[in-house]
Amino acid sequence: MNADVVVIGAGIVGAACARALARTGLSVVVVDRGAPASATSARGEGNLLVSDKAPGPELDLAMLAADHWPHLAASLADELGPGFPDIEYDRKGGVVVATTEEGAEPLRAFANGQAAAGVEVAHLTPGEARSLEPHLNPAITAAVHYPQDAQLQPVVATEALLASARRAGVRVLAHQEVVGLVRDGERITGVRTASETIGTSAVVVAAGPWSGEVAAVLGADLPVRPRRGMVLVTARMAQRVFHKVYDGDYFGATQSADADLQTSSVVESTPGGTVLIGSSRQQIGFDDRLRVNVLAEVAGRALRLFPFLAGTPVIRAYGGFRPYVPDHLPVVGEDPRHPGLWYATGHEGAGIGLAGVTGDLLCAQLTGADPAIDPAPFQPSRPSLAAHLTGGAA
Amino acid sequence: MTHVLVIGAGPAGLSAAVAAGDAGARVTLLDSGDGLGGQYWRHLPPQRPAQREARLHHGWAAFDRLRGSLVGVEVVTEAQVWAIETVDGIAVHVLIGPADAGGRAARTFAPDALVLATGAHDRTLPFPGWNLPGVFSAGAAQALAKGERVAVGRRAVVAGAGPFLLPVAQSLTAAGAHVVGVYEAARPAALARGWLPRPWRLLGAARKGGELAGYAAHHLGRRVPYRLGRAVIEARGDGRVEAVVTARLNADWSPIPGTERTVAADAVCVSHGFTPRLELPIAAGCRIGPDRFVAVDADQRTSVESVYAAGEITGIGGVDAALVEGRIAGARAAGAPAAAADLKRRTATTDFARRIDAAHGIRRGWTSWLRDDTVVCRCEEVAYGPLRDAAAATDQASLRSLKLTSRAGLGICQARMCGRTVEELTGADPARAEDTTDRRPLAAPIRLGDLAAPATTCGKDTHV
Amino acid sequence: MSAIVPWETDPIRPDEPKPLRITVDGTSIEGLQGQSIAGVLLAHGITEWRTTTAGRRRGVFCGIGVCFDCIATVNGESDVRLCLRRANDGDTVATQDDTREAQ
Ligand SMILES: Cc1cc2nc3c(=O)[nH]c(=O)nc-3n(C[C@H](O)[C@H](O)[C@H](O)COP(=O)(O)OP(=O)(O)OC[C@H]3O[C@@H](n4cnc5c(N)ncnc54)[C@H](O)[C@@H]3O)c2cc1C
Ligand SMILES: Cc1cc2nc3c(=O)[nH]c(=O)nc-3n(C[C@H](O)[C@H](O)[C@H](O)COP(=O)(O)OP(=O)(O)OC[C@H]3O[C@@H](n4cnc5c(N)ncnc54)[C@H](O)[C@@H]3O)c2cc1C
Numbered sequence: 001m002n003a004d005v006v007v008i009g010a011g012i013v014g015a016a017c018a019r020a021l022a023r024t025g026l027s028v029v030v031v032d033r034g035a036p037a038s039a040t041s042a043r044g045e046g047n048l049l050v051s052d053k054a055p056g057p058e059l060d061l062a063m064l065a066a067d068h069w070p071h072l073a074a075s076l077a078d079e080l081g082p083g084f085p086d087i088e089y090d091r092k093g094g095v096v097v098a099t100t101e102e103g104a105e106p107l108r109a110f111a112n113g114q115a116a117a118g119v120e121v122a123h124l125t126p127g128e129a130r131s132l133e134p135h136l137n138p139a140i141t142a143a144v145h146y147p148q149d150a151q152l153q154p155v156v157a158t159e160a161l162l163a164s165a166r167r168a169g170v171r172v173l174a175h176q177e178v179v180g181l182v183r184d185g186e187r188i189t190g191v192r193t194a195s196e197t198i199g200t201s202a203v204v205v206a207a208g209p210w211s212g213e214v215a216a217v218l219g220a221d222l223p224v225r226p227r228r229g230m231v232l233v234t235a236r237m238a239q240r241v242f243h244k245v246y247d248g249d250y251f252g253a254t255q256s257a258d259a260d261l262q263t264s265s266v267v268e269s270t271p272g273g274t275v276l277i278g279s280s281r282q283q284i285g286f287d288d289r290l291r292v293n294v295l296a297e298v299a300g301r302a303l304r305l306f307p308f309l310a311g312t313p314v315i316r317a318y319g320g321f322r323p324y325v326p327d328h329l330p331v332v333g334e335d336p337r338h339p340g341l342w343y344a345t346g347h348e349g350a351g352i353g354l355a356g357v358t359g360d361l362l363c364a365q366l367t368g369a370d371p372a373i374d375p376a377p378f379q380p381s382r383p384s385l386a387a388h389l390t391g392g393a394a
Numbered sequence: 395m396t397h398v399l400v401i402g403a404g405p406a407g408l409s410a411a412v413a414a415g416d417a418g419a420r421v422t423l424l425d426s427g428d429g430l431g432g433q434y435w436r437h438l439p440p441q442r443p444a445q446r447e448a449r450l451h452h453g454w455a456a457f458d459r460l461r462g463s464l465v466g467v468e469v470v471t472e473a474q475v476w477a478i479e480t481v482d483g484i485a486v487h488v489l490i491g492p493a494d495a496g497g498r499a500a501r502t503f504a505p506d507a508l509v510l511a512t513g514a515h516d517r518t519l520p521f522p523g524w525n526l527p528g529v530f531s532a533g534a535a536q537a538l539a540k541g542e543r544v545a546v547g548r549r550a551v552v553a554g555a556g557p558f559l560l561p562v563a564q565s566l567t568a569a570g571a572h573v574v575g576v577y578e579a580a581r582p583a584a585l586a587r588g589w590l591p592r593p594w595r596l597l598g599a600a601r602k603g604g605e606l607a608g609y610a611a612h613h614l615g616r617r618v619p620y621r622l623g624r625a626v627i628e629a630r631g632d633g634r635v636e637a638v639v640t641a642r643l644n645a646d647w648s649p650i651p652g653t654e655r656t657v658a659a660d661a662v663c664v665s666h667g668f669t670p671r672l673e674l675p676i677a678a679g680c681r682i683g684p685d686r687f688v689a690v691d692a693d694q695r696t697s698v699e700s701v702y703a704a705g706e707i708t709g710i711g712g713v714d715a716a717l718v719e720g721r722i723a724g725a726r727a728a729g730a731p732a733a734a735a736d737l738k739r740r741t742a743t744t745d746f747a748r749r750i751d752a753a754h755g756i757r758r759g760w761t762s763w764l765r766d767d768t769v770v771c772r773c774e775e776v777a778y779g780p781l782r783d784a785a786a787a788t789d790q791a792s793l794r795s796l797k798l799t800s801r802a803g804l805g806i807c808q809a810r811m812c813g814r815t816v817e818e819l820t821g822a823d824p825a826r827a828e829d830t831t832d833r834r835p836l837a838a839p840i841r842l843g844d845l846a847a848p849a850t851t852c853g854k855d856t857h858v
Numbered sequence: 859m860s861a862i863v864p865w866e867t868d869p870i871r872p873d874e875p876k877p878l879r880i881t882v883d884g885t886s887i888e889g890l891q892g893q894s895i896a897g898v899l900l901a902h903g904i905t906e907w908r909t910t911t912a913g914r915r916r917g918v919f920c921g922i923g924v925c926f927d928c929i930a931t932v933n934g935e936s937d938v939r940l941c942l943r944r945a946n947d948g949d950t951v952a953t954q955d956d957t958r959e960a961q
Binding site for chain 1: 478480774836839
Binding site for chain 2: 859860861862863865868869870871872873875876890891892893894896897900901905906910911912914915916917918919920921922923924925926927929932935937938939941942943944
């Protein structure tokens with residue numbers, strides 16, 4: 001088998017990359033060691049957020065994504081028709097609240113910084129917040145409304161991108177683990193899976209939290225590590241949460257490198273009638289054992305936002321591993337030390353939201369087209385990543 | 395002193411607790427129900443005493459003996475195990491109080507050895523109309539007859555597969571229902587293959603053979619028709635069951651066109667076998683065998699150090715198997731050898747389980763009685779057609795994705811009812827972790843306030 | 859229709875049961891001490907009480923707490939499996955209707 005590009009990983013990021021590349025006329029094969037759409041992209045939530053990002057390149061990318069998703073969702077729905085499951089894209093907006101006196105001012109200041117960077121932000125009085133969210137804890141100290149925040153169903157979104165990619169000619173090989181590269185001198189000539197060799201000159205690593213391991217198998221070096229997150233699902237109920245509601249600590253947790261348990265609350269209702277409550281952040285490797293204290297923390301935080309949830313049954317707890325990079329920016333671009341080896345990974349807790357624009361950004365760089373956003377801050381060669389690369393591995 | 399924690403107070407758990415106590419261990423026995431006996435010896439609660447309750451049961455004397463032998467065992471009923479953690483040794487998290495209540499007392503156990511005996515629930519294959527009121531699992535009819543003295547209907551049909559249909563028909567009759575027919579999907583040839591080559595082995599499986607012979611006599615006596623190779627393929631009615639359609643089956647359980655018959659009934663009690671309750675063994679890290687039961691050795695040891703399993707979670711062998719396995723597991727968990735006689739009996743009961751499966755095991759052709767609008771997942775009301783459409787649209791056989799694109803199995807029962815069926819209908823490969831529906835880190839719903847309560851989460855068991 | 863075996867004629871010779879009362883959606887219903895709430899309803903011939911999202915009716919299906927078909931709100935707490943919950947004198951049961959919009 002031969003292809004212009006081999007994408008490693010059939011999660012949402014690999015799917016978006018493969019789709020974008022194939023739509024330019026390239027032949028693309030996606031290889032996954034498991035089933036498509038079944039790893040990280042099926043173990044998180046579907047928040048498409050600008051609200052949790054500080055001004056900087058990630059926010060720029062997220063704003064681009066916020067503009068892009070409505071079009072992407074519509075064009076996927078159009079292409080795949082009514083027989084395809086609904087992506088459930090909903091720009092329902094987010095409400096971020098502070099629950100403590102100390103938390104109020106930092107939240108307002110953070111929001112003002114975002115407003116200066118172009119994010120739509122509306123400060124709310126507690127009364128206004130309660131009219132948006134009648135069941136919110138009356139004891140909140142500050143609240144900000146982010147109308148650009150949206151949500152979708154991440155597995156359907158991944159499958160839709162894959163289905164659309166297939167229509168553009170992409171072949172998806174499931175249950176085939178990539179075990180190495182074939183090279184001719186410095187030049188990449190193929191990808192070896194456990195059962196075959198696929199001839200290609202370009203390889204995209206989109207292996208989510210395993211991207212570091214996959215890079216190593218390919219003889220490269222990429223500091224992507226797993227960061228565990230757990231989510232709770234409640235029983236179905238009449239809708240009482242109307243936006244995506246977070247506590248203001250979400251921002252702090254996203255940016256910290258502390259391995260200790262961090263939780264911040266995101267509470268949202270889903271079209272299925274359940275409420276999703278996320279989430280925790282822990283650096284514990286790929287250890288997926290249940291930790292009751294983590295669930296307790298997540299639950300406790302949600303109750304600070306919505307006390308009425310105390311009586312609501314939790315029917316399921318699930319979790320995954322966010323692909324985490326030490327400088328907290330996705331890696332999208334070619335490895336300068338390994339021509340032909342590309343990365344699209346490291347999106348941590350934002351890979352669902354950023355997948356579409358990541359696919360386009362990767363594709364533009366790979367095909368030499370004009371990218372919609374400056375790729376430099378995301379390229380593997382960026383200065384903030386240099387310290388985390390072991391020089392010798394290249 | 396070794397602390398043995400036994401989860402489940404059915405035949406397996408009871409006999410494990412007694413055996414562990416006899417072997418000198420400190421024993422705690424937990425059950426989520428408010429009485430002992432499990433499914434087999436489900437009985438009226440103490441608020442409703444009856445002088446001749448034993449009449450409803452087989453082996454009631456054995457139950458009485460076991461109950462009486464629990465002296466020294468700490469018995470905790472209404473104790474719902476909702477999670478097992480393995481981060482720092484084994485921690486068993488329990489909520490104690492009325493079912494599903496908020497604010498139940500929380501306790502955490504960190505035993506030296508664990509015996510899992512959580513049993514099974516019956517598996518009902520979907521058929522058109524099975525979600526109408528008036529359709530029950532056969533187990534429900536049994537549980538309500540024994541535990542409530544309620545007959546689920548006046549004119550009842552019992553259908554499905556397996557020897558369990560017979561006691562259900564008997565209990566219904568004894569609760570005042572008219573059982574208009576028992577329809578066993580297995581055909582005579584399959585029954586002969588399963589049961590006849592070595593009938594002496596069947597009888598050797600202790601009382602079970604005699605018990606089944608008793609049912610056969612009972613049915614002849616009461617003239618309840620017992621039809622082989624026939625299934626309920628539809629339930630009909632305006633808002634609730636009024637009639638069922640039965641049909642003769644081929645050897646692969648596909649209905650034979652032209653053999654349909656309509657029978658008036660207001661209750662349909664259907665079971666096609668049993669599904670083991672695997673969430674706790676999986677949470678404890680126990681290996682599940684290719685047969686989808688907890689893998690155990692001859693000592694009932696699981697793949698996890700100090701964790702034993704007994705009863706229906708290790709194979710559907712009936713009460714005698716559960717009792718023997720429980721005794722072995724309890725003794726071994728306490729660090730004592732198992733009785734030689736029990737190890738020998740275990741061979742016979744294992745054989746019995748194999749025979750049930752050979753004779754009554756589900757055959758693939760059943761899916762041809764489904765229609766596109768037949769609900770497969772009861773909670774999320776996902777029908778067969780849309781489930782197949784989601785699989786086709788996404789070119790997907792893996793359940794991790796398919797559950798989320800179709801919603802099958804995502805509801806409040808967490809795929810306990812539809813899981814095995816969805817696996818089968820979508821061609822999932824249960825050998826792959828992402829393709830089984832058995833993993834449920836939360837073994838029971840817990841209210842958010844209780845999950846958040848610190849008492850639930852921290853301390854190890856202090857009761858030493 | 860479901861029915862309870864009258865205690866007077868039940869061959870297992872039960873003692874005379876003690877009554878209790880619960881209310882279901884505001885209607886007072888008599889039961890027996892020791893019955894599950896599902897048992898109280900079934901004894902009255904009531905076999906359905908929940909309404910699903912699609913507007914279908916449900917009652918007991920598995921009878922042993924596995925299927926969650928029989929859930930209802932008991933004393934203000936939602937999603938209680940009635941087949942597992944013993945009735946207590948004075949219990950207030952509200953049936954659940956998943957077609958209902960937010961209050
Ligand atoms: C609890 C939690 C909550 C989250 N919430 C959100 C949210 O609300 N919004 C948001 O935008 N993001 C969220 N995320 C993050 C998001 O899920 C991820 O960023 C995103 O799914 C990553 O997608 P991916 O395609 O890179 O990785 P994956 O989906 O993991 O795909 C990578 C694929 O690579 C395959 N692979 C690995 N090794 C090999 C190999 N050697 N050979 C072949 N294939 C291989 C894997 O099998 C896998 O299928 C959350 C994550 C978690 C854990
Ligand atoms: C409804 C029903 C009725 C049956 N009736 C008969 C019959 O009449 N005749 C017959 O031959 N066979 C019957 N069976 C088959 C029956 O399963 C076996 O005969 C026998 O009861 C199996 O014994 P066991 O000890 O393995 O499991 P069970 O008897 O099922 O005991 C398991 C116990 O574990 C408890 N448990 C499960 N999970 C948890 C948890 N997370 N926390 C705490 N406790 C837990 C349960 O409450 C239960 O009491 C019935 C099965 C069912 C489902």
